Amino acid sequence: MIINDQDLRTLNTLQLPAQAEAFARFSSVSELLSLLDRAAANGLPLRVLGGGSNILLANNVPGLVLQSAMTGVQVLSRTAEYCRVAVDAGMNWHEWVEQSIAYGHGLENLALIPGTVGAAPVQNIGAYGVEVADCLEAVYGLQLSTRQWRWFSAAECRFAYRDSVFKHELAGDFIITKVVFRLARRFRPQLNYGPLAQLQPATPQGLIDAVCAIRRSKLPDPALIPNAGSFFKNPLVSAELAQQLTAQYPALPRYPQADGRSKLAAGWLIEQAGWKGRWLGPVRMHDQQALVLTTNGNASYADVAALRDAVVASVQQQFGVLLEPEPQVF
Structure with missing residues (x-):
């Protein structure tokens, strides 16, 4: 209807x-x-x-x-090493993560991320050392301009940090109806993120519970405090700029990348620029996690845009780093 x-x-x-x-x-x-x-x-x-x-x-x-509103789950095949599972796009992402451990492993670190299964590949969601691309085999859906059903392999999705083909030439032209995951039958937990290293020995449900506890301690519940999760991407900068900034700010969190660049912690930059917990009209950067933009429930797009632009300008002026918002204008 x-x-x-x-x-x-x-x-x-x-x-x-x-x-x-x-x-x-x-x-x-x-x-x-x-x-x-x-x-x-x-x-x-x-x-x-x-x-x-x-x-x-x-x-x-x-x-x-x-x-x-499609929420089906279908096992496509099983081997000794992997289980291939097709999940409808309308399924709640966290509910799928919790169910996924009955089939295999690899998604536990992505627990409690808001959204749907169909939206996960668009943003290539990630947390605590894991991205959805690590366990995704294919995306299936309908291209609107041609009315053709298409199947994209993981390679064809062109996954990158918080990026995919669905945010570029297929933006607004593709309806994802199903996502196929390739889950490992053997549990090999990714515990490189600090607090998770304490999970010894780790279990699949224990890892999910730990990830949920960490997220709840740092991130506001959208049902209680309106927010869109991490509002800015962690910026990738040249090795030269990273070295210059580290010399000036020794506490700056930086993560060397395979291509020689470094990923910086956007939340740290925003906090150092003085925006953590600071209101601008009915919106602010959260007082527990400066990366999250929240509202009082009565904000407009103009209010959000004003804070977004102010934070970007402050960080660029202080650090010479340009922050890029994660949420897409609908």
Whole structure:
């Protein structure tokens, strides 16, 4: 059923006000195709909404906004080493992580990340030394411009740090309906992140619980405090700039990369620039984690943009580093 003038405030975790001209959830491929036909017949452009945890609503949204309500899980094959599992795009990401340990391992560090399975490859979500690309085999969905079903291997997804092909030439032109994961049958936990190293011996559920505890201690619950998770990417800078900054700021967290660059901790830069816990109108950078932009529940896109731009300018002026926001304007 298509709903006209759908309020989107409760469908984005920053609770920014906006309305969709039309909105519909689909519970099957046949429903999706029917909705596409109706949109075409009425000249409505199409947008796809996941869990609303990584978007900025700048204005009312014209056209038909689609959201998947498909949540199936299907084992495709098992070997002694791996289990291949296809998961529908509409499934809640954290719920899938918790279920995944019944099939195999590799996703435990990604527990409690808000959003849906279908949104995970778009952003190549990651946490505590693991990215979704590490366990993803393929993405399946429908390209809107051609009406062709397409299958993208992990290599074809062109995964990079918080990036994929779905944020570039396929942005707005592809509906992910299913994601295939390749999970290891043997549990080999990634425990390089400081507090996780204490999990000895680690168990799959124990690792999930530990990751959840860490996230809850540092990150606000979007259900209680409107936020979109980490608002800025950790910037990648040249080795020369990293060395210069380390000489000036010895406590600067930096992580050398395989290509010679260094990844810096955006939260640390923001805190040093004086924005941790600081309000600008109805928005602020969180007082427990400076990387997270939060609102008081009554913010507009203009309010968020004002704080975003102020933080970017401050960090660039002090450190010569340009921060890039993670959330995409919807």
